[in-house]
Amino acid sequence: MRTFTRIAFFQLLSLGFFMRSGTVSAQDSPPVYPRIAGYVGILHPLVTFSSDGTVTNFKDYYIGGLPTGINIWKSPKIGFSVEIVPLVRAENGTSKVSNLLFHPGVLVNLGHGFTFAGRAAFETAGRYGFTPVLNKIVKKNKNSGYFVAVPIPVRFGNDHPASVTLGFQFGLAF
Template structure:
């Protein structure tokens, strides 16, 4: 492995395991579970848990430049069970900007690039609900908008929860 890769790995790993980090840039990591609730297009409305079951597993790294602004890099494998057949139906590359809104709220404005050919953007409102020295628990409302791959544009409302460290 190259020296640059080794340095980057050590830098990221040390940031993820340093819970008392108070200087900036500040690096945090997270893992969550995201359930799309309803997806609407010009042709139809689909409801998760009724028409099919879909779930995503957002995993990412946040790099906070200051207390107020940061960058997030997220990868989300999405699994769908439709009619008894389940599979990973896409892998989402989800970079974005983070804006701390105060009182535990954060806005994430994300670009979206899916391996199934869809693309778009996802505004997310996030709230830290439990915070302690080593981790915090959060809930979020992602609102994905997607285009492309010969399908009509879609809007989804979802619910996400997870742990940040």
């Protein structure tokens, strides 16, 4: 449990650093496209379903991710995103980076602060697949915004059965 506490502290410290770091000043005029935005977050896979059974995070181990990405909006409605997610696993008093996820995808602005991201997924652990993500800006500031997201990773390959995971993510877009 001590390792879990260290990882959670590191994640909160990292998010705090990015929240306090300098931001680009906002313009009073409407955004010009293409427009580039970045983000950082904390990802918690909650439960995974496969033919091997149901596995929950936080029970026998903890896995957490630190997604970092860049969004390139072509217009107010459509964009491209690329995300890198290192995943850290803490178990039996030790922790290690267990996987690195490369996550490119398409963004669709759904309005009212909601965005859909359809992402391809390529993992260093040998798995691949796709991840639909529903994202919501919950607080918009002058130069940044806080968001929550629900990713649903679907994975195949590496001699494991297909799986579907439900996750929770929150972070800061700037």
